Amino acid sequence: MGGLFVAATTVTGRFAPSPTGALHVGNLRTALASWCAAVCGGGRWLVRMEDLDPVTSSREHERRQLDDLARLGLRSDGEVVRQSERFDLYRGAIERLRADDMVYPCYCTRREIREAAAAPHGDGLPDGAYPGTCRDLGPGQRRAHEREGRRAALRLRTHGERYTFADLVLGEVTGAVDDVVLQRNDGVPAYNLAVVVDDHLQGVDQVVRGDDLAPSTPRQLHLHHLLGFAPPAYAHVPLVVGPDGIRLAKRHGAVTLDDLAAHGTTDLQVLRLLAGSLGVSTPGEITPDEIAARFDVASIPRQPWRFDPSVDLPR
Numbered sequence: 001m002g003g004l005f006v007a008a009t010t011v012t013g014r015f016a017p018s019p020t021g022a023l024h025v026g027n028l029r030t031a032l033a034s035w036c037a038a039v040c041g042g043g044r045w046l047v048r049m050e051d052l053d054p055v056t057s058s059r060e061h062e063r064r065q066l067d068d069l070a071r072l073g074l075r076s077d078g079e080v081v082r083q084s085e086r087f088d089l090y091r092g093a094i095e096r097l098r099a100d101d102m103v104y105p106c107y108c109t110r111r112e113i114r115e116a117a118a119a120p121h122g123d124g125l126p127d128g129a130y131p132g133t134c135r136d137l138g139p140g141q142r143r144a145h146e147r148e149g150r151r152a153a154l155r156l157r158t159h160g161e162r163y164t165f166a167d168l169v170l171g172e173v174t175g176a177v178d179d180v181v182l183q184r185n186d187g188v189p190a191y192n193l194a195v196v197v198d199d200h201l202q203g204v205d206q207v208v209r210g211d212d213l214a215p216s217t218p219r220q221l222h223l224h225h226l227l228g229f230a231p232p233a234y235a236h237v238p239l240v241v242g243p244d245g246i247r248l249a250k251r252h253g254a255v256t257l258d259d260l261a262a263h264g265t266t267d268l269q270v271l272r273l274l275a276g277s278l279g280v281s282t283p284g285e286i287t288p289d290e291i292a293a294r295f296d297v298a299s300i301p302r303q304p305w306r307f308d309p310s311v312d313l314p315r
């Protein structure tokens, strides 16, 4: 039997919510975009629970978020991993950076950081960037902070590196890197580090997420580089705003699947609305697979999508 075997180059995408509340239309739209971008070419899509913060995250929110994704036909193609169960992996990465002298303890309080960051520093750092107060403390100064009972966060030592990346939605984006926190002063690994370690270990090579995270991408590219990982491709999707032009939130009214169902909007109607907002036309009934087949990342509008529950919902 003759046959031509072509090695599949499949994409692995992911959606990585923090299980701190119900997913709203904005989160669901990002989830749908990341799912379509992965599966439209026969790729895989993973869901990862970013539950680093034990105070704000809960299993109840996790269960509900997974249920809501399933209501739209979006299911993880692999085990749903929880960041709360992977601290050893993140600490291992910090140890590798520490061995290269890339890590230092930072004793600053939030207030001290705010005040120092607000002072003019004129060295090209992004607004609000950590100005490096603790970067060059000597052993005596560190001991003095520790005697005062201050607990140290761990920060990455950077040197004003800048990264440019070709975002699949935003085009070319350039940003500076600052001394990001790698581990909070309560011992919890920090977001930027955990995301980089997980995207690498899970084989994620395409990240589709909200454009509020675009400013963090240079930091993540830098961490990928320092850890010797190949970075994923990025597509940052403009956020969803309410009728007032402000980022969509609970106070805008019916914004979760349950809220919308209580107003008589079916899950399928929500799916079609979201698909339309991503540039996929949806005449009549449409399945998630048909949406993925018609999806093109290049058709995602570059403007925020304004969602007004009182106007946009089919009735």
Ligand code: GLU
Residues within 6 Å of the ligand: 015, 016, 017, 018, 050, 195, 208, 209, 210, 213
């Ligand atoms: N956990 C982040 C959030 O819910 C998303 C992180 C990411 O996609 O890189 O906003």
